[in-house]
Amino acid sequence: MTTTLEHLTPVGADPAGGGLHRRLNFFTALIFGGLSAFIAWALSHHFLNSDGSGFSDQVTVLASIGWVLGFELGIGALTPIGRWIIGKDQVRDDELYLAGKNMGVRRHWKYCTDHKVVGVQYIVVTAILLGAGGILAMGIRTNLMTPGLHFVNQQVYNSFLSVHGMVMILALIVAVAGPWANFVVPIMVGARDMAFPRLNALSLWTLVAAIPLLLGSLAIGGLDMGWVTQAPISEQTGVGFDLFAMAIVTFTISTTVAGINTICTVMTMRTKGMNLERLPIFVWASVVAAALGLYAFPFFLVVMSLNLADRMVGTSFFVASQGGTGWLQENLFWLMGHPEVYVILIPAVGALMEITTVFARKPLFSYRTALGSMVSLAGLSALVWAHHMFTTGWAPSLGGPFMVTTEMISIPTGLMFLVILGTLWRGNIWMRLPMYWVFGFLFNFIIGGVTGIYLSDIPVDNQMHGTMFVVAHFHYVFVGSVLFGAIGALCFWYPKVTGRFLDERLGKLSFWLVFVGVQVTFLSMFVSGLRGMSRRYSSYEMIFEHTNLISTMGAYTIMAGMLVLLGAVITSWTGGEPSGPNPWKSKTLEWLVPTPVPLENFEVLPVITSDPYTYGEAQ
Amino acid sequence: MTNQNDNKKHHRDIFIVWALLTVIGVLVGLYATPWLMPKSASHTMSMGILTMVIFTVAAAPVAALVYAVCLYALTIWRHRGEGVPADGPAIRGNGPATVLWLVGSTVLTLFLLIWGLGLLGSDQSAGAKASIEAANGGSAEITVDVTAQQWLWSFSYPGTHVKSLDLYLPVNKDVEFNVTSKDVVHGFWIVQMGIKVNANPGVITTTSVTPDKIGTYTIRCTEICGLDHAFMMTKVHVVSEADFQKWLASQPTRI
Numbered sequence: 001m002t003t004t005l006e007h008l009t010p011v012g013a014d015p016a017g018g019g020l021h022r023r024l025n026f027f028t029a030l031i032f033g034g035l036s037a038f039i040a041w042a043l044s045h046h047f048l049n050s051d052g053s054g055f056s057d058q059v060t061v062l063a064s065i066g067w068v069l070g071f072e073l074g075i076g077a078l079t080p081i082g083r084w085i086i087g088k089d090q091v092r093d094d095e096l097y098l099a100g101k102n103m104g105v106r107r108h109w110k111y112c113t114d115h116k117v118v119g120v121q122y123i124v125v126t127a128i129l130l131g132a133g134g135i136l137a138m139g140i141r142t143n144l145m146t147p148g149l150h151f152v153n154q155q156v157y158n159s160f161l162s163v164h165g166m167v168m169i170l171a172l173i174v175a176v177a178g179p180w181a182n183f184v185v186p187i188m189v190g191a192r193d194m195a196f197p198r199l200n201a202l203s204l205w206t207l208v209a210a211i212p213l214l215l216g217s218l219a220i221g222g223l224d225m226g227w228v229t230q231a232p233i234s235e236q237t238g239v240g241f242d243l244f245a246m247a248i249v250t251f252t253i254s255t256t257v258a259g260i261n262t263i264c265t266v267m268t269m270r271t272k273g274m275n276l277e278r279l280p281i282f283v284w285a286s287v288v289a290a291a292l293g294l295y296a297f298p299f300f301l302v303v304m305s306l307n308l309a310d311r312m313v314g315t316s317f318f319v320a321s322q323g324g325t326g327w328l329q330e331n332l333f334w335l336m337g338h339p340e341v342y343v344i345l346i347p348a349v350g351a352l353m354e355i356t357t358v359f360a361r362k363p364l365f366s367y368r369t370a371l372g373s374m375v376s377l378a379g380l381s382a383l384v385w386a387h388h389m390f391t392t393g394w395a396p397s398l399g400g401p402f403m404v405t406t407e408m409i410s411i412p413t414g415l416m417f418l419v420i421l422g423t424l425w426r427g428n429i430w431m432r433l434p435m436y437w438v439f440g441f442l443f444n445f446i447i448g449g450v451t452g453i454y455l456s457d458i459p460v461d462n463q464m465h466g467t468m469f470v471v472a473h474f475h476y477v478f479v480g481s482v483l484f485g486a487i488g489a490l491c492f493w494y495p496k497v498t499g500r501f502l503d504e505r506l507g508k509l510s511f512w513l514v515f516v517g518v519q520v521t522f523l524s525m526f527v528s529g530l531r532g533m534s535r536r537y538s539s540y541e542m543i544f545e546h547t548n549l550i551s552t553m554g555a556y557t558i559m560a561g562m563l564v565l566l567g568a569v570i571t572s573w574t575g576g577e578p579s580g581p582n583p584w585k586s587k588t589l590e591w592l593v594p595t596p597v598p599l600e601n602f603e604v605l606p607v608i609t610s611d612p613y614t615y616g617e618a619q
Numbered sequence: 620m621t622n623q624n625d626n627k628k629h630h631r632d633i634f635i636v637w638a639l640l641t642v643i644g645v646l647v648g649l650y651a652t653p654w655l656m657p658k659s660a661s662h663t664m665s666m667g668i669l670t671m672v673i674f675t676v677a678a679a680p681v682a683a684l685v686y687a688v689c690l691y692a693l694t695i696w697r698h699r700g701e702g703v704p705a706d707g708p709a710i711r712g713n714g715p716a717t718v719l720w721l722v723g724s725t726v727l728t729l730f731l732l733i734w735g736l737g738l739l740g741s742d743q744s745a746g747a748k749a750s751i752e753a754a755n756g757g758s759a760e761i762t763v764d765v766t767a768q769q770w771l772w773s774f775s776y777p778g779t780h781v782k783s784l785d786l787y788l789p790v791n792k793d794v795e796f797n798v799t800s801k802d803v804v805h806g807f808w809i810v811q812m813g814i815k816v817n818a819n820p821g822v823i824t825t826t827s828v829t830p831d832k833i834g835t836y837t838i839r840c841t842e843i844c845g846l847d848h849a850f851m852m853t854k855v856h857v858v859s860e861a862d863f864q865k866w867l868a869s870q871p872t873r874i
Contacts, residue, residue, distance in 0.1 A: 154846040154847065154849075155846060158843065158845075158846070158848075161843070224843065224844075224845045224846070225843065226843045230803075230804055230842065230843070231804075232802075232803050232804070232820060233803040233804065233843070233844065233845065236803070320819070320820045320821030320822065321820070321821055325821075325822075326804055326819055326820070327819070360692075360696075360707055361703075361704050361705065361706045361707045362706070362707040362708065362709070362710060363709055363710065363711045364711075365710060365711070365712055365713075366711070366712035366713070366717055367711070367712075368712075369712070369717055391806065391815045391816055391817060391841075392816075392817045392819070392824075393798075393816050393817050393819060393822065393824030393825075399739065400736055400739060403732070403735060403736065403739070404732060404736075407728050407731060407732050407735070408728065410724065410728050411721070411724050411725055411728055414681075414720065414724040415717075415720070415721070415724075417685055418716075418717065418720045421685065421688045421689075422710070422712070422713065422716070424688060424689075424692040424696070425688070425692075425710065426625075426626075426629065426696060426707060426708055426710070427692070427696055427707040428696065428698045428704035428705060428706070428707050429692050429693070429696045429697045429698055429704075430698045430703065430704050431693075431697060431698070439689055439692075439693065442685055442689055443686070443689070446681070446682045446685050446686070447682075450674075450675075450678040450681070450682060453674060453678070453731060454670075454671060454674050456735075457670055457674065457731070457734075457735040457738075458735065458739050459663070459666060459667050459670055459735065459738045459739060459813070460667050460670050460671060460674070462663075462667065462813055462814055462815050462826075463664065463667045463813040463815065465806075465815055465841065466806050466808065466815065466841025466842060467841065527655055530652075530655040530656050531655060531656070531657065532657050532810040532811075532837065532839070534806075534808070534839045534840065534841045534848075534849075535841070536843040536848060536849075537848065537849035538848070538849045539849045539850070540849065584703075585703045613711070614709075615706040615707060615709060616706035616707055616708055616709035617709045
């Protein structure tokens, strides 16, 4: 780890290596993926029994596998291992080429191993996913603007609903951990790159390969199962589901690879003196979330694979008439589904804690409490899944125990509030753009959290489960809290990525639009639910007319705010006010290296003597 | 010493803001919650609404504390002026405050848990309890078999010839529902009675309720079940015992 590639080549010289990689990029990946999908489709069409049940599902799944493998081949993910197998291992110049040395902007289109490039690629991927999910959300809300509007027909509406849910979940899983566990965590721990740079690129491009599958499922349509893919409707719905499920299978591979990489980087690549109690809290948040993901996402892989097997080859895991049960599907799904909420939430909270210390100019209030709250949340979140099943009829006698574990979640969640509030306490609060999102988060997360406690209470859940009240609750958590954390992190680290401030005026405008939009949309959605509107309705009666119209107006406001933010991100990237390397006067390592961060980050690896929270202390 | 005086002032001011916000939250809990929810037609629903009220009231001081500190930070502790503010005090934690916070949130959680578990265990309410009893051979006064299919509900009354697309129930009688589905999963929800259980193909799930008010109420589906999920609803007519018997007798032998 002390050797550096950079210093072995003359400064400014382009690496001579690269080999096959010189010819491969995103476009060759698209071509290879498309060709390979076509070949898999044609072969399976020719050889499989077209009279057999599940024929179209078999063809679709095989074509999806062809797409993913072709895409990986075309981007160059398999080239290094191929060279290793034939004995022509990559040499230093090849690795430098892969890291994108002196390549300029072009390296963002390639299989690039530089963790900072991967971080930027994740920003773009997150924006694309949020954009796609946002457009679908607008479709849903437009359809619900007035009773019986039928802006889209019911079939299209259900597909919108299913894909909106899943796209947004994937977007939020990667929204904080994707860009920032890649861009800043290695620098924060004092490393020159991730532990496995090639796996880092692999996780990114595998995620990219999953997106066309997920959005393609929308094009085929007929997805009646919601994002929870409840059986048996998910066994009967159209072939779009095969693409949908294959997107998840691909996605779980991506997150598993990324999670292992994050954990290994932090555990093995820390610089001298960076012991575990000196790690910035965001690093811990990334590690805890990655570890929790390694527990949770295999269930995701399994539940989708079993579902596909039922559809393709006549197994009957979830088919009641043949000895299976839909409750198995629900259990497996929520074994993933609840921990996943914390995979999403914890990095966002970690980033917000990091922001709070910098802009309150104070040490983090009780580092160990912060760490303890994250670890206990992760642990508890594995033991609460059946609260999603209180009204399914499955194992009523487990209702009480799951109610206990679920309500216990509010204790570590409360500690997270204590840490942020304690850090604000008597600070000199510097109200720059990132701080707006911290206060927005605190405001919204209380509402999202408290309404979650209502739902954990079985007598209340018997009334509220499956209504718009639940939808409003988790949107307060996902949009009001996690998305706020993600945008706060973007505003905070944007100067480190680009060397420029995110436009403060546009940024604040977008904050107010999104903040007000969230209150308008989801407070009135709570009312729809309280008054008795089921979720996933494509139409409704007159009694829900006003609250739905208000929700739709609020949703448009959120969209307007997000578009303003997108405009600010794009225009400030090259035209923003120059920030210098450490505009916030922060003490974490990523701010102490130059901007733009050079390849391999550090000239000389730093030696750490204290944690980065020494505000107000004698140095 | 100024530090201590400062701290005292902060504590007092924040306490005042907190108290004000708590009062607002309690009022919202007491009045807005029951006003926004449907009028109850069963004891189960009444207890559900009461629980919502109690939880909102209990949550009010917590939310008020967070909002009070935020408001204070945004106004009094806000850095005014250009450039990076000076460092704040190096507070790396506060043992008593952390313990107090932990104890407070634990006590509150325990209170909510005891309330909820007590309600779950009491025999007048909560569908899940009823399902346990039913599994052990229930003791309801009336049983109704509920069958869901895309996209309608049908009801039959065991021991009689009656089958119906509307649900008729006598007031103040303990009713047990045996719920199943002919195709995909549906959610059986009587909106004004606070009970809900999924209708699963190949399985019978149960829930029970005692309607306590004569009137017409709504059944909705709460699980996405295909194209017409939004239209899968029907009426519940809660009538007097005499009217119920009259209705049973008036039904044709086949529908």
